[in-house]
Amino acid sequence: MxxxxxxxxxxxxxxxxxxxxxxxxxxxxxxxxxxxxxxxxxxxxxxxxxxxxxxxxxxxxxxxxxxxxxxxxxxxxxxxxxxxxxxxxxxxxxxxxxxxxxxxxxxLEALAYGAWPAASAGADGAAAGRAWIVPIMDARRGQAYTARFAAIGAAPEAANPPADGAWTRGAPDAIRLMRDWTDELAAALGAADDASRPDAVWLVGELAQHEAEAGRLQALCPAVRVHALPHWLxxxxxxxxxxxxxxxxxxxxxxxxxxxxxxxxxxxxxxxxxxxxxxxxxxxxxx
The missing domain is CATH 3.30.420.40 (ATPase, nucleotide binding domain)
Structure with missing residues (x-):
């Protein structure tokens, strides 16, 4: 800071x-x-x-x-x-x-975009070719402001804009119950075809009240790596x-x-x- x-x-x-x-x-x-x-x-x-x-x-x-x-x-x-x-x-x-x-x-998009560099490097240095980045802002009472974005490849350096096609929106900004949102994410992962299914899902942002949902999403979708990354906009x-x-x-x-x-x-x-x-x-x- x-x-x-x-x-x-x-x-x-x-x-x-x-x-x-x-x-x-x-x-x-x-x-x-x-x-x-x-x-x-x-x-x-x-x-x-x-x-x-x-x-x-x-x-x-x-x-x-x-x-x-x-x-x-x-x-x-x-x-x-x-x-x-x-x-x-x-x-x-x-x-x-x-x-x-x-x-x-x-x-929400800025929160997710700012976390892309960490997501593109992957956990333990294992780069992910395609990632879903899910920004989280706590809205109390088990709710969060959230959305979903798809990122392909390495993040642009510094403050450069994304290349066409490398950064796309997958779900609109909304306030959602986190438990229901986790179920929606799991359903979306299950419905994704091979071309759009991510290698990893990153929940990023204000996670103090919601990190457990990352674990639940991992349990629901064991074939996809799920990560939680606290991150400030x-x-x-x-x-x-x-x-x-x-x-x-x-x-x-x-x-x-x-x-x-x-x-x-x-x-x-x-x-x-x-x-x-x-x-x-x-x-x-x-x-």
Whole structure:
């Protein structure tokens, strides 16, 4: 954890990346796949205090002016309700003020992508040709924000985007009961043909409450190696995925850009229940 600086190339797309969807504040300044500066700080989700200063420090330390940026890559969740809003709000403000393209990145995909180097090296140095990488963010009560991705071969170096076909999504971002998700993964492995069946499955991320499910998945699928890898989300992964979108000419509408909540907050649920009850009362009175 902390702040790191790497000498980068003077060529290539210059991207500022920020994600505050987890307990780790993750930010990076990347040029052409080279990490110029990176911050990964566990601040007990107190991101509202540190995020702006972290971005300012990175830019100043690298001598980068806002006008030199080619775009902003922002992690839009899923994850912490309050945390997601901090990065999204900051990204919208900076993109508007600096007149720079903004692209959103799945925080779950960034979590998985950042763990790919370890997965591609394999356990005990035995490289896997094809791996499923399953990111896990704890959502309490036996639930997790999760998805599934397939990676082929060695991971790109540093913060380079994935090559076409080497990184694909296998399941959407969602909040799921981990026990049910393990059963779904086992079923997907059982249904996979020889061309798509992975050599290994890696559960990565916040595993303190869910590591036992890796063992259960191994018991359900003994023919596939299952690994558990604790891993914190990295700004360089957000930058790499964002750079791929920017290179394709993509950009999100700054005003419409919003977090991916994946579920309603308790307050929103209560509000909807109250509105539904009020509408029911109106219909009853009308009858």
């Amino acid at each position: 902390g702040e790191q600086t790497t000498q980068g190339s003077r060529d290539g797309r210059l991207v500022l990346a920020v994600d505050t969807s987890t307990a780790a504040l993750a930010a990076a300044l990347v040029r052409g796949g080279e990490v110029l500066r990176e911050v990964q700080s566990l601040a007990e989700r107190n991101h509202s205090v540190h995020t702006v200063s972290a971005v300012q420090t990175m830019l100043e330390a690298c001598g980068v002016k806002p006008e030199a940026l080619d775009g902003l890559a922002i992690g839009r969740g899923p994850g912490s309700y309050t945390g997601m809003r901090i990065a999204v709000s900051l990204g919208k403000t900076l993109a508007w003020a600096w007149d720079k393209p903004l692209v959103g990145v799945s925080s 990295e700004g360089r992964a957000v930058a790499a995925l964002g750079a791929k979108r920017l290179a394709a000419g993509e950009r999100d509408d700054v005003h419409a850009f919003a977090p991916n909540y994946t579920q309603l907050t308790e307050a929103e649920v209560k509000l909807q229940e109250k509105q539904a009850a009020a509408e029911g009362a109106v219909r009853h009175d009308a009858n």
